[in-house]
Amino acid sequence: MKRDGLFGIAIALLAVAFVLVPSWILAAPLPLNPNGLPMAYAQKIFYFHVAVAWCAFLSVFVCAGGSVFQLAKRSPRGDAVAIAAAELVVVFGLCTLVTGPLWARKEWGVWWVWKDVRLVTMLILWITFLAYLFVRRYGGPGSEQLASGLALFGAVNVPIVYLSVFFWRTQHPQGKVVGSLDPAMRAPFWLSLAAFSILYGVLFFLRLHLERQRQRLAEAQLAAQDAGLVRW
Amino acid sequence: MKTLLCLLLSTGLALAEEWKSADLRPMMGPGEGFQSTTLVTAGYAFIWLLVLAFVTSVWLRSRRIDRELRALEESIADPSRVER
Numbered sequence: 007m008k009r010d011g012l013f014g015i016a017i018a019l020l021a022v023a024f025v026l027v028p029s030w031i032l033a034a035p036l037p038l039n040p041n042g043l044p045m046a047y048a049q050k051i052f053y054f055h056v057a058v059a060w061c062a063f064l065s066v067f068v069c070a071g072g073s074v075f076q077l078a079k080r081s082p083r084g085d086a087v088a089i090a091a092a093e094l095v096v097v098f099g100l101c102t103l104v105t106g107p108l109w110a111r112k113e114w115g116v117w118w119v120w121k122d123v124r125l126v127t128m129l130i131l132w133i134t135f136l137a138y139l140f141v142r143r144y145g146g147p148g149s150e151q152l153a154s155g156l157a158l159f160g161a162v163n164v165p166i167v168y169l170s171v172f173f174w175r176t177q178h179p180q181g182k183v184v185g186s187l188d189p190a191m192r193a194p195f196w197l198s199l200a201a202f203s204i205l206y207g208v209l210f211f212l213r214l215h216l217e218r219q220r221q222r223l224a225e226a227q228l229a230a231q232d233a234g235l236v237r238w
Numbered sequence: 239m240k241t242l243l244c245l246l247l248s249t250g251l252a253l254a255e256e257w258k259s260a261d262l263r264p265m266m267g268p269g270e271g272f273q274s275t276t277l278v279t280a281g282y283a284f285i286w287l288l289v290l291a292f293v294t295s296v297w298l299r300s301r302r303i304d305r306e307l308r309a310l311e312e313s314i315a316d317p318s319r320v321e322r
Contacts, residue, residue, distance in 0.1 A: 013297055020289065028282060047274035051281045058285060097292050105281040112277055212296050219303050227310055236313040
C-alpha cells in the first residue's frame with residue numbers, strides 16, 4: 007500500500023509537470039539575438055537541456071557522497087543512495103546527450119563536434135556511470151568498492167565538463183550563461199530548473215526506496231537461511 | 239476631416255512603432271517554424287519517454303521484490319512447500 011501511494015504521488019507530480027512546465031516554457035516569448043531578431047524556436051530546448059544537465063551533475067555528486075559513505079563505513083544506506091543516484095545520472099545524462107545535439111543542429115548546423123571538449127567530457131561522464139551500473143550488475147561480490155571508485159572518478163570529471171569552456175576553445179558559448187540570461191529567459195529558465203529538480207527528487211526517492219527494499223529482502227533471505235528456516 | 243485623418247495616421251504609426259519595438263515578438267523566427275518545432279518536440283518527448291520508462295522499470299522491480307518477499311514468508315511458514 008505504501009509503495010502504491012508513493013507511485014501515485016510520483017505519477018501525479020509527473021503529470022502536473024508534464025502539463026504545466028511545457029505550457030509555460032513553450033508559450034514564453036523568444037529572446038532576441040544580437041541582431042535584435044527573435045531567436046529560433048529551437049532555443050526552447052535550452053530550458054530542458056540545461057535543467058537535465060543540472061540534474062545529471064547533481065546526481066553525480068549524490069552518488070559520490072553515497073560512495074564515500076560506502077567506502078568509509080561500509081554503509082548499506084550509503085550504497086543504496088549511490089546506486090539510486092547512479093541510475094539517474096545515466097537517465098539524465100542520456101537526456102542531456104540527446105537534447106544537446108538537437109539544439110546544436112539548429113544553432114551550429116551540426117549534430118556533434120568531436121573537438122568540443124564539453125561534449126566529449128560529458129560523453130565520458132555518462133559512459134563512466136554506465137560502467138558503474140554494469141560493474142554493480144555483473145561484478146559479483148565486492149563490486150560495490152570498485153563501483154564506488156568509479157563514482158568518485160566520475161565526480162572529478164564534473165568540474166572538467168563545466169569549466170571546459172573556459173580552458174579550451176569550444177563550440178559552446180564561453181562565460182557564465184546563467185548569469186547573463188536575457189530577461190525574457192529568466193522566468194522560464196528558473197521554472198524549468200525548479201520543475202526538473204523536483205522531478206529528480208521524486209525519481210531519486212522512488213529508486214532509493216526500491217534499493218532499500220531490495221537490501222532488506224536480501225538480509226531477510228540470508229537470516230532465514232542461516233537460521234535454517236528455508237531450504238535453498 | 240484632413241486633421242482627423244492625420245491624427246489617426248500619426249496615432250497608428252506611433253502604435254506600430256511601439257508594437258514593433260516592445261513586447262509583440264513572434265513566437266517563431268522567420269522561415270524556421272517546422273524544423274525547430276520538430277526538434278523541440280523530439281527533445282521534450284524523449285525526456286518524458288525516458289522518465290516514464292524509468293518509473294515503469296522501478297515499479298516492475300518493486301513488484302518482483304514483493305513477490306520474492308511473499309515467497310520467503312511462505313517458505314518460512316512451511317519449509318516443505320517452497321524449495322528454491
